[in-house]
Amino acid sequence: MITHEEFEEYLISIGGLYNWKDKIETNPKMFGVGEGWYELIKNLIDELISLGWDRKLIQSKEKFGGLNFHINESTKEMRELIYTYEKLSYDICEVCGNKGEPRKGGWIRTLCDVHHELRK
DSSP states (O other): OOOHHHHHHHHHHTTOEEOTTSOEEOOGGGGOSOGGGHHHHHHHHHHHHHTTOOOBEEEEEEETTEEEEEESSOOHHHHHHHHHHHHHHTTBOTTTSSBOEEEOSSSOEEEOHHHHHHHO
């Protein structure tokens, strides 16, 4: 699992991402998800950049237990890649990065057994 600090270092190393105001961001909190998904998002970012992505992020968040990742301009290949990663998020605990599944409990979150029990 990538820590908050490691993910921030990664974002700095790629020059950050542009937010919807065209301001450079390097704070992992901009993604609106737990550390368990940082590695997933890092891999998505790397693949998007290799496809020519301009690093403009409109919004990223957790919604109904899955990753939502919205970029400004994209090709069909980029959209398919984002969809693939969004689907992958439903199998990864948002807290620790281990195997997880969507869990109900007020707010649907994808969690492993341990973090699901801690949530109760």
